[in-house]
Amino acid sequence: MRVLVVGASLAGARTVQALRREGSDARITLVDAGDAVACDRPPLSKKFLADPAVSAVPVLTPEELDALDVDLVLGRRATVLDTGAREVALDDGRRLAYDALVIATGSAPRTVPGIAMLPGVTTLRTAADAALIRAALVDGARVVVVGGGFVGAEVAWTARSHGRTATIVEPLPHLMARGLGPTLGEAFTRRHAAAGTDLRLGVGVAAVSGTSRVESVTLTDGTVLPADLVVVGVGTVPQTGWLAGSGLDVTDGVLCDARLAAVGASGVYAAGDVARWTHPRLDAPIRVEHWTNAVEHGPVVAANINGRPTVYDAQPYVWSDQLGGRLQIFGRVGADDEVRYVFGGPDEPRFVAVTGNGGRLNAVVGFAAVPKLLPYRKLLVEGASWQAALDLAGVAA
């Protein structure tokens, strides 16, 4: 059997590892456009950024790679998928035939039209990006973060904890609104304001200016912010450009069934950020850009390739280190969810909140409160109701 994995980042690596662990003797080819296997990303906006002594770690060490016995093709981009012929073309003209294809091309940082990528302006996706930001923080840079999501909040907090000035520009009224919803997003926005981050909410970026490197950011309300470092963290886009014309639905990532098998082709799977799959517990196909999701997709895809039908129905998990604590989100907070604090409160140093809608428990959110959130997370994993969560907390519905 020939297995072709496109993308040598977390999801691709974990798929290959799971295949071998299950005893697959397939001929495995791992292709990536980069010149090396990607590094593990969560630390890049967390401890790597905060501590110059921390190094980036690849998702596969050279020893692990050796043991996996894969044909590694680096520096080559997949350009065409022909699902009929079961072939992928690379940018050097090579055509690689497969019996099973794993699409693990991930996502790339979204850019903002009008933001010139001058020196001193960067996204945060690679170890090189993180090293640039870390060096600028050490040098005392005035930091402007464009985008108030998790990455933006982590970068701003790290800058503040180094005693640097930090500004976040976010068009929405709250930070982390997509991950936390409006109620919890508002509470965290106040926490960041109290930590001394200059928050410019409900406003966008009109221009980034400078001669040899960035000097200022002009907002849509006319405000000009001096800046030595601009970090653009406005989300990512799934890397599916190479699949245009393949016949696959790539409206927002590769549409897959519950087994992570691409809809409309046989022997094609997607894993990680690039996969939009029908989650058995939820109503619509979802796409998740979290580390844990990519890690857990690997064994599911491997099992399906090896002929053991397996669905992926785990609750999403994401964590973020900021404000001197760890924010943990299990499940997904809906934009219209009701929010109840079951331990601590919005202005207390530690808290646990549950969110739900229509009688359903959707998410458990904790800040610096691991033990307290465990029983609620258990309810979530078990598929318990909103009422069950309120009963556990002893609060009235």
Next chain:
Amino acid sequence: MRAHVDLDVCQGHGVCHMSAPQVFELDEEDGHSIVIADPVPASLEADAQLGADSCPERAIMIERAVTVE
């Protein structure tokens, strides 16, 4: 198979417990992982491996028996 948790590295994410509840329990005080299946029975080896792979801090080591022939 045996699983080991480096408690200096474990940060209490608890993902191992979600992946393999029959292998990893969590300390009620700090959320640190506790191995409750030692050695790991064959039927739980895949779960234990997933638990180790899912650790954001890489705090879990899996030790496989090596057969010397």
